[in-house]
Amino acid sequence: MAVTLKRSVLCLKHAQQIQQLPWTVPSLVTPRAFSILNRPPPNYDGHVPLTTIEKAALAAGSAVMSLLNPRRADLIAALGEATATPYFIYRLRDAMLSDPTGRRILRDRPRITSTTMSLERLRALPANTVGHEYAAWLDREGVSPDSRNTVKYIDEEECAYVMQRYRECHDFYHALTGLPVMVEGEIALKAFEFANTLLPMTGLSMFAVTRLKADERGRFWSTYLPWALENGLRAKEVINVYWEEELERDVGDLRSELGIEKPVDLRATRKMLRARRKAERAVASKLVLD
């Protein structure tokens, strides 16, 4: 009798200890009931686990501050991460998993930095290749592939990579569509990305149209938004493009494969309109003087 009792007690202790072992719970299914003072260990280097309230506050704060100062790329990044869960980043990750190239990207986990993307080599490629267009765009706009923040606030490690990949490929989307880095071009590209990736931050960026001038806004509503929605919805998921393998491919070829039409060249349009306005003003002032 005493023996059986002892064994039951030992079995109970065994069961209790298994419950206490934190590493038996895989990090992917960490329960969300943690508090500010009791955060779980990070799932990847740089991970900052946030509670739901903190995420909501971060989303609200970064949305307001980035609207007031759109140059704060770190806030736009934080907004993207804070609003990506519960559903949207998982949908994007599943979109990658449903596609063979997407699956390869998730397996290989390539990163786009100035070291992995040699700009000299890209510049040397023939014009009209994806790589050449990308390097030319980087040079024209004066940006570098290193300026992207690392993902901090997404809990699942694979989804954090998906977000990081989306962020790093943003410049490629610029090169693909030819949209420039000015606010007008960025908003048009964000509209395209919203229709294609469905990330909430891209949709929330539409509020930035309030910062545009009247004629820019007019162009956005009449030309770029319809273009963005039509092409974004029709095109294949751009997140599934293995850019590292497409560098030597013809841009037009890639565009037609993805189902994307290049929009009206924004820089050329603005330049032409500026020149026209200048000419008109010159004529008007001449008339006044006469």
Added chain:
Amino acid sequence: MASKTVWRTLQPRIPTPIRSQNAYRCFSCAVRHAQKEEQPSERTTSFGFETVAESIKQSKVSSVFTSVAPSYDTMNDLMSLTIHRHWKRQFVQLLDPGTPRGARPQTILDIAGGTGDIAFRLLDHATDLHADHASRVLVADINPAMLAAGRARAARSRYRDSGRLSFLEANAEDLRAAGVADASVDLYTTAFGPRNFTSLAAALREAYRVLKPGGVFAMLEFAKVGNPAFNRLYKMWSFGVIPLMGQVVAGDRESYAYLVESVERWKSQEEVAELVREAGFLVPGEKGWVDFTGGVVAVHRGVKP
């Protein structure tokens, strides 16, 4: 009846627990924590929740304050809901700097006083309450960016051409190297500097050296809150709201996470009072310190005999 050995094999095997991970509060210190374990030989100190070699704490603190300097004052207001102004005002009132006309003017050394918050208050108190236009303040800080912010403020203030406010780049633990002589200072103040020092004891020894006999040492620093309920709220504010504000307002979550972690790891009032006594100061009052806001900050004073 089975033999003992057979009997033992039939007992349920209880798995011996592997040493479990520490509950991390530091956000990204998992990898760094593991790396730090490989340096047991060097003397270590705390940098927030990290343990770092003493030699590198200074440079790490420096990089935190260089990045924090431009938005320091705005962030102070936000983080403390402007209560820090009350603390600094109370601190200066406790010290009552300034001498009436006729008496020898005071030389005040403000350590880690980069942006000049305490220095300006000390001068204003002396000038406005004691009609003392001669006492001067020397602001010392180890970080050039903080000093630059302080100099800019001084250039806009009423003391700009008075010669009463000067700035010096110095390490609190070695003021001799910066040229501060023995027994040359009447009042040594520091506010929110000590927790960033690599060694408070070394800074206290230097304070003892530079003060004149009868000179006063005073420090305003974060401390331990007594009341458990208030402490919980305070911790949630520190670890939840402040890093978030750091991200949204200043674009730098890590530096503000360091700040709150360094407060959490800092010594208690009793420990600091003991160190002040050990440095040779006479500590006034029964407790040896004064708490503000329930212990969120505390003022430690000492007199050099």
